[in-house]
Amino acid sequence: MLCYRKLMQQTIHSKQKPVSLASLVGDLTIFLLATAGTYFAQSLDRPITSVLIYLTGVILIGARSGVKKGIVAAIGASSIYNFFLSAPAFGFGVSTADEIVPLLAFNISAIVTAAVAGRTRDSAMSATLAEAKNATLLNISDRLQQAVEVAEVLEIARQTLTPYGVTHLEIHVRREGQLYDIEMAGQPVNALNALLKSRSDNGGRLSVKTCEMVGTHGDLGFVKFIFTEAMSAGGKLLDLQAVTNLLALAIDRCMLLDALSEARALQKSEQLKSAILSSVSHDLRTPLTAISAAASSLRSYEKSLSPAQKEQMLATISEQCTKLNRYTANLLDMGRIQAGISASGFEEIDVVEILGVVLSHVRQSFPKQPIRKEIASGETLVCANGVMLEQVIxxxxxxxxxxxxxxxxxLISLRAEDGFCVLEVTDSGPGITRADQADIFRRFFRSESQVARGGSGLGLYIAKGFVDAFGGSLEVVSPVKDGAGTAMIVRIPLAASMPTGAPK
Structure with a gap:
């Protein structure tokens, strides 16, 4: 790429600037040497050799400096040969047809040879320039492929085009009938003002080129390339319209990605709304129905109910209210996870103490459930939020x-292991299928067996979300033994192993 850029610079430099002194001296040297060789051959009475020497000089000048200089050299060689070297000397007179034919042959050969050599040289330089431009466009295209947002297209384009002499670049994109400057996102700009606006750097000496962008849906805006006078030649190293087309493709792609992302976000939002409505309609109906039935019975049959029956109905109302409260808390916790949990509220907490509080609640909710604890001695302090950790367990x-x-x-076991506090809860149930293991931490997921047993499908999702926020992990192992049982394993970094500066 660097070699191509140098060739481009040399080619355009030679086309735009006057003939350099070194190039002129080189051409004159070749011409003088050819003239001297021709004179020496003519003095030895070798006219054919002298003509070939002169033609060789003309070919070298044409191949070296192009068609124009080659033709000038051919005319000069023809004139000098006819006037000074061929008989009669110091004159253009010809007396016979035998003298006219060689003279015309030499003149025509010199001019045609110079033209062919110069055209060959110019064609080679044009091919090199075209190849270099294509390589440059390929490089710009590769860089623009990295952009995923419209603003990144402008940043990458400026970085890529600066070495080619572009001192400033403006991209104006049209959206919904309004024109926006990418660098000044937000308020639309006036198209005429954007076209006429220019920078006053370097005393106001600017060269500006504006190219229109065309996207998938038509007019996409325009690109303004700005050069200083000292660097305007560098801007011509590029095919600016081709560069504009690449920028239009990159911007169009980024806008399509934005639209696709918005569509996917909207789709996920709709799916979440549907899942929440489905869950709410299912999980609220059961406790509300039980509460309504118990309350209606107490009101209608208050005098005929025994104290034990009244107590049972009140207990039912209390139990169902607890379920509603827990379900509402789960929905709120889900919102906290989606919004992102900050570690600023974390502190050192003893997991043993949190486990004791949780077990007291569990025994109240499930008084007949047998639970066995195995708590190993060792460090159990972690950096977390106490309420969240209680909810996890x-x-x-x-x-x-x-x-x-x-x-x-x-079985509930607690131990310290490799810098982590490990809490493991193991049951002896039928286990979880491999297909379901990949989804049990997904929001609102319930397997066919879980639907029969009830539940909102949020418990494990919330537990994993909180554990992830603590910097830990939650994994499932199933089966545990003899093809049955499930173990939920929570690993949270011990406070002592947290890196320096971490919130405690």
């Missing part, structure tokens, strides 16, 4: 009890 234990196969024992 409760959701996991509740999930094991509900889906663990009736009244089978649930």
């Amino acid at each position: 409760f959701n996991i234990i509740e999930n094991s009890i509900i889906h663990g196969g009736g009244q089978s024992e649930v």
Whole structure:
């Protein structure tokens, strides 16, 4: 690419600037040497050799400096040969046809040879220039492929085009009938003002080139290339319209990506709304129906109900209200996870203490459930939010009890391992299929068996979201033993192993 750029610079430099002194001296040297060789051959009475020497000089000048200089050299060689070297000397007179034919042959040969040599040289330089331009466009295209946002197209284009003499670049994009300057996103700009506006750098001496962009849906805006007078030649190293087409393609692609991203976000939002409505309609209906039935019975049959029956109905109302409160909390926790959880509120917490609080709640909710604890000695301090950690442990234990196969024992073990506090909850239920293991932490996921047992499908999703925020992990192992059982394993970094500067 660097070699191509140098060739381009040399070619355009030679086309735009006057003949350099070194080039002129070189051509004169070749011409003088050819003249001297021709004179020497003519003095030895070798006219054919003298003509060939002169033609060789003309060919070299044409191949070296192009068609124009080659023709000038041919005319000069013809004149000098006819006037000074061929008989009669110091005159153009010819007396016979035998003298006219060689003279015309030499003149025609000199001019045609110079033209062919110069055209060959110019064609080679044009091919080199075209190849270099194509390589440059390919380089710009490769760089623009990295852009995923419209603003990045402008940044990459400026970085890429600066070495070619572009001192400033403006891209104005048309959206919904309005023109916007990418660098000044937000308010639309006036098209005429954008076209006429120019910078006053370097005393106002500017060279400006504006090219129109055409996208998938028509007019996409325009690109303004700005050069200073000292660097305007550098701008001609590029095919600016071709560069504009590449910029239009990159911007069009980024806009399509934005539209696709918005469409996908809208689709996910609609799916989430549908899932929430479906979950709410299902999970609120059952407790509300139970509360309504119990409250209606108390009101209608208050005098005929025994104290035990009244107590049972009040207990039902209280239990269903607890379920509603937990479900509402799960929905709120889901919102917190989606919004992002900041670590600024984390502090050192003893997992043993949190586990004790959770177990007291679990025993109240599931008084007949057998639970066994195995707590190893060692460090159990972690950096987390106490309320969230309590919710994590409760959701996991509740999930094991509900889906663990009736009244089978649930084993809870706690230990320190490799810089982590490891909490493992194991049940003896039927286990989780491999197909379901990939989805159990997904929002609102419930397998066919879970639907029969109830649940919102949010418990494990929330548990994993909170654990991830603590810098830990939550994984499932199933089956555990003899093709049955499920183990939920939580790993949270110990506070002592947290890096310096981490919130504690």
